[in-house]
Amino acid sequence: MMRAGIDVGAENTKAVIVTDGQVLGRASVLTGLDQLASARKAMELVLKKTGTDEKSLSQVVATGIGREAVSSIVTKKVNEFVSAAKGARTLFPSARVVIDAGAEEGRAVKFDPEGKVKDFAVNEKCAAGAGTFIEAMASALEVPLDELAQLPLQSTAKISMNAQCVIFAESEVVSLIHSGITKPDISRAIHDAIADRIAAMARRVGVEKDIVLIGGMAKNIGFIDALKRSLGTDILVSRDPEYVSALGAAISD
Numbered sequence: 001m002m003r004a005g006i007d008v009g010a011e012n013t014k015a016v017i018v019t020d021g022q023v024l025g026r027a028s029v030l031t032g033l034d035q036l037a038s039a040r041k042a043m044e045l046v047l048k049k050t051g052t053d054e055k056s057l058s059q060v061v062a063t064g065i066g067r068e069a070v071s072s073i074v075t076k077k078v079n080e081f082v083s084a085a086k087g088a089r090t091l092f093p094s095a096r097v098v099i100d101a102g103a104e105e106g107r108a109v110k111f112d113p114e115g116k117v118k119d120f121a122v123n124e125k126c127a128a129g130a131g132t133f134i135e136a137m138a139s140a141l142e143v144p145l146d147e148l149a150q151l152p153l154q155s156t157a158k159i160s161m162n163a164q165c166v167i168f169a170e171s172e173v174v175s176l177i178h179s180g181i182t183k184p185d186i187s188r189a190i191h192d193a194i195a196d197r198i199a200a201m202a203r204r205v206g207v208e209k210d211i212v213l214i215g216g217m218a219k220n221i222g223f224i225d226a227l228k229r230s231l232g233t234d235i236l237v238s239r240d241p242e243y244v245s246a247l248g249a250a251i252s253d
Contacts, residue, residue, distance in 0.1 A: 003058055009102055010031065023240075084248055097210075105123055156185065195226035195229070
């Protein structure tokens, strides 16, 4: 029995097709202004990749901040906390907490052994702790996004970064550059600041092993390293962390 999940995120819309809990195919497109059109495009791509007829799908479930906009093409909708917990628990049965760090916000969800949500917290501070913040900092440092993620691993000194708002943080980065601080050290400070905010959010729901990190920020090695240090524990990351919520949506009962 094949099912589909669509995660309509702030930056990207992801779609997966699964059968018996196994992912057959996945696709991602930029969300843009028309969330419904983006969801349709993502579904078209994943159906083509898997050679699947839409009529063969037993259900199509939407999640993400734009799930209400795609009601006309889905059979069900679930919130981001449910889909994150379901997806994380499916990939890592030992997991009890999932941290979802995406483009516009971060969230932490605690769930029971069956994947049912027990508690959750959301970071709502002006993109602090999200991918958009990292993109702005890469621009301020004039380095590619992929390079910014690698730079913290070259850092030799720990410095503090206080600003949380993107605008003030950009000014702080410029000041640090003019003070002679190296780009690796500034990059570590950026990632540490974000990780500390995400870790504080996770502690509000209670940190229990095992912890899974999903979302676009889970592909940032500098952030993963910083979050491990901030939480004082290892973190599990799947091969395709940005698709975990779409997977969770697809398998939701």
